[in-house]
Amino acid sequence: MSVTAAQGFRAAGIAAGIKKSGKADLALVVNDGPRAEAAGVFTRNKVKAAPVLWSQQVLTTGSLRAVVLNSGGANACTGAEGFQVAHATAEQVAEVVGCGAIDVAVCSTGLIGEQLPRETVLAGVRSAAAELASGPEAGSAVAAAIMTTDTVPKESAVTDPAGWTVGGTTKGAGMIAPSMATMLSVVTTDAVLDRATLDAALREAVRYSFDRLDVDGSMSTNDTVLVLASGASGVEADPAVFTAALTRVCRDLAEQMQADAEGVTKRITVRVTGAASEDDAVTVARTIARDSLVKTAMFGSDPNWGRVAASAGYADAEIDPERLDVTINGVLLCKGAVVAGDRADCDLSGKDVLIEVELGLSGGADGHTAEIRTTDLSHAYVEENSAYSS
Amino acid sequence: MSVTAAQGFRAAGIAAGIKKSGKADLALVVNDGPRAEAAGVFTRNKVKAAPVLWSQQVLTTGSLRAVVLNSGGANACTGAEGFQVAHATAEQVAEVVGCGAIDVAVCSTGLIGEQLPRETVLAGVRSAAAELASGPEAGSAVAAAIMTTDTVPKESAVTDPAGWTVGGTTKGAGMIAPSMATMLSVVTTDAVLDRATLDAALREAVRYSFDRLDVDGSMSTNDTVLVLASGASGVEADPAVFTAALTRVCRDLAEQMQADAEGVTKRITVRVTGAASEDDAVTVARTIARDSLVKTAMFGSDPNWGRVAASAGYADAEIDPERLDVTINGVLLCKGAVVAGDRADCDLSGKDVLIEVELGLSGGADGHTAEIRTTDLSHAYVEENSAYSS
Known part of the structure; x- marks a missing residue:
């Protein structure tokens, strides 16, 4: 019921050793196609984390083959060294998945101002690649690996009678604010869609979901929402129907974030x-x-x-x-x-x-x-x- | 060291019975002249309490003979009835002081959305008038009567070598925010000043004092800062020197508010x-x-x-x-x-x-x-x- 709900996606979530607690902290989502349209919405904070700068750059092509995500460190305020780690992580994913680094988005979450352990992250990517699988467990492993102060994993999916599915996951419990309430969210679909339609649908969906959640007014340096379309259903989606379904999944995820926000009693x-x-x-x-x-x-x-x-x-x-x-x-x-x-x-x-x-x-x-x-x-x-x- | 530090002012603070606790809750400050210039700065909240609407109106003359203040109720969101209570309070002060209602400003603080007990307030004005006095105790009684969640009264005064004094009091502990951090503050001076100079000095002083305090980002419906000039020292103040002295008093009062803000540990x-x-x-x-x-x-x-x-x-x-x-x-x-x-x-x-x-x-x-x-x-x-x- 998450990023693997749609056809054409494999995923894995593992404990790479970034978190001192030993909990799951690295996730990989791979789009096996046949298509690879993608769109993203990012934080409007002027202080942007290295993975946000990287992912914005690669997304100018409107296409992604994979997303790698880590918790246990935001890789924000880490300068040139931090950007090199994000770049090296994308290169490592490209190597194990068989694509270019330009096809790989990177997302990080955790404390601001500390360097990620480069070799630990790269080894984690290799381990995650060995565990890539389709099916609900793989999706749930991604949801678990991106948690920070979240107390429960967050997943949602909708299947349209026409034969395509939208599913996603998110994390976020604090620093949730105006325009882009999530910290990280990945949504996948097997609908057949062109890039412009996918991009417009994501902007509309975010506007009425994550953007309408405001826990503490603090806008993060790392906020990222990505949507990847594999086209594996072979079914062309009506843009309006797809936008409605994507909005429904994003709203569901946003509501799960609200219910699990830090210290919430109401x-x-x-x-x-x-x-x-x-x-x-x-x-x-x-x-x-x-x-x-x-x-x-x-x-x-x-x-x-x-x-x-x-x-x-x-x-x-x-x-x-x-x-x-x-x-x-x-x-x-x-x-x-x-x-x-x-x-x-x-x-x-x-x-x-x-x-x-x-x-x-x-x-x-x-x-x-x-x-x-x-x-x-x-x-x-x-x-x-x-x-x-x- | 407060509103009675300058010559030409009498004041009183009493327990009128507005607060159920029986604590002091009504204060009166009277300018005995010879002059009666006054200026005010008010909340920019679009939902303004009745006393703010009243005081803004009477201050268009640039002159005040008296200010009446109460804690125990904000008289905000109280409609026509609330405005009539503010008006009747000014009329009562005018009668006991011997001026027009148009010479009387009204300030209230406390819970929003409850009517003030009209007869209790009017009787309180009469009792306070009977206790009007000059000297530091009278000023301190005013500081005590306007407290809500404040834990200590707040007073400040500066005397210029040229022979004039500026002194004031304030209250405020929560709902302290952008532009006009105070809830209520009254400052008096015996310097000789024209209205335009007094008004300009107050705006400059507030800008660098109360406006630079932000406890919780919430702007009150009742924020009011008033300055009254009696001219009783007979000394004409240099505008720049007076502005600096007024700013110093306002900054001192703002710092006292910061130190006493609700729940402060830092x-x-x-x-x-x-x-x-x-x-x-x-x-x-x-x-x-x-x-x-x-x-x-x-x-x-x-x-x-x-x-x-x-x-x-x-x-x-x-x-x-x-x-x-x-x-x-x-x-x-x-x-x-x-x-x-x-x-x-x-x-x-x-x-x-x-x-x-x-x-x-x-x-x-x-x-x-x-x-x-x-x-x-x-x-x-x-x-x-x-x-x-x-």
Whole structure:
């Protein structure tokens, strides 16, 4: 149910010895074709990890035969030496798979600012190549090998009645933020698609999935989402149907990341409606989703709508306080920025919280809405991130 | 050493019964003249509390005779009824002081979304008027009456050799954010100044004091800084000297707020140098100061410079990774976005942390720099804000 769900892919996930814990830390995904279209979306952080710089470069061809991923080190802020390690890793994959280094994307995740152990990584690539297999276990081994502070592996797949499949995996638990909420995600498909369609479909899917998850507002140096198409089903996919399926897989993976985010005790959805534009809806939802006072209130199961209203009020978007309504878990608490309901009626004892903010500036068929998913700010988040060093 | 340090002012702080705890919750500051210039800076939140709307309106005259402040309720998101309470409070002050309501500013702080008890507030104004006095105790009573989650009152004063004084008080511990970090602050002076000079001096002072404090990125609905000038010293102040003195008082008050911020265990200064512009320097410093992963690392005394570099990298400012240096508590850890020093050499066991980020895009006399003060993200912050209801 992951990167090997689609036909034409083999994968492996192993413990190469990069992590001191001895846990799985290196994964390889190989596209056996017959086709090799690929697309990627990368972090917009100006400080980019070496593997991001490498992968952006090779993806200008719109084609990939393999992806190698490691946890246990981000290979970020590692300078020329770090770039050489990423390059050497791609060369090693090219040798064992039988393609050019230009056909190999590299992804890394872990602590920023430490060099990866070059020989350990290269030996790991050779070991992983020996274990390449199709079938669900191989896909699950990839999902396991890319975990850092994740507590569960994350996989998703959708099969279209027309005969093609999209499946993928992701990792990510902290440093999850605006535009590109994931740290690393690889999705594969056996549908027959041209490069432009694949690229457009990925951008659309990311926009409504990973980009709408914001755990802590911190944008990583390593964020990467890749999609590889083997064409092995022999079935040409309708672009719109394929985009919908890819979006579904990406949303499913993003929701799994939200549920497993660092220190999460509440899964919060902020839904903004009636905005002056879709951008405004996203901005207001993201501002609320990032507000430490909103997030701590939710941790305390406190329906503190005043903090939600205040947060909407400082969002860089068009707001008319007299039209601002706040509803939490179905209870209208604030109408026109004035107290409306009784906090006591609002039950936040469960794990899921829905914060609805109606801006009253658009509606009906012309209404602009957006949803951002986030988590609460808990003691466990503070604990995990004050001691993080994996 | 506070609002009564300057000549021409009387003040009182009392327990009016707004707070259920019975603690002091209402303060009155009266300018006995001979002059009555005043200036104010208010929150830029689009959701403004009733007292902010009232005070902005009366300040268009550039003159104030009195300020009434209450804790125990923000009078925000309270609609027409809330505005009527603010208006009635000003009318009551006008009556007891002997001026017009248009000469009275109103400030409130506390929970958003609850009506203030009107008769309790009005009776409190009458009681406070009976206790108006000059002298340091009266100023300290004001500082005490405006506290919410503050643990200590905050006061500051500077006397110029020319013969005039500036003194003030502030409150603020949470919801401290961009542009206007304070919740409420009143500063008085007996210098002789015209309105335009006073207004310009306040904007300059706030820009380099309260605006450079960012505890949690949340902008309040009630933020207000007021300065009142009595002219009672009879000494005309040089505008530049006065601006410097006012800035010193405001910076001192802002530093007291930082030290007393909710759940603080570290006082963090983020200093950005070599930026392409001063705005860029502020943006980068603020982005780092707000980053939850930087703040939790500091709480854990972990010199995690990778998070600082990543945070600079997603700031909306000009950044060249190859010129990005990070120094923490004097130890250069990252040069050109590449690991440079040993984390082990960096001692974060103390309470003060200095994060220096050199962007390498300007220098010397043309260098653009900025400092933002913030705090760590601790268990106590989460605890206090998940249970806040004062």
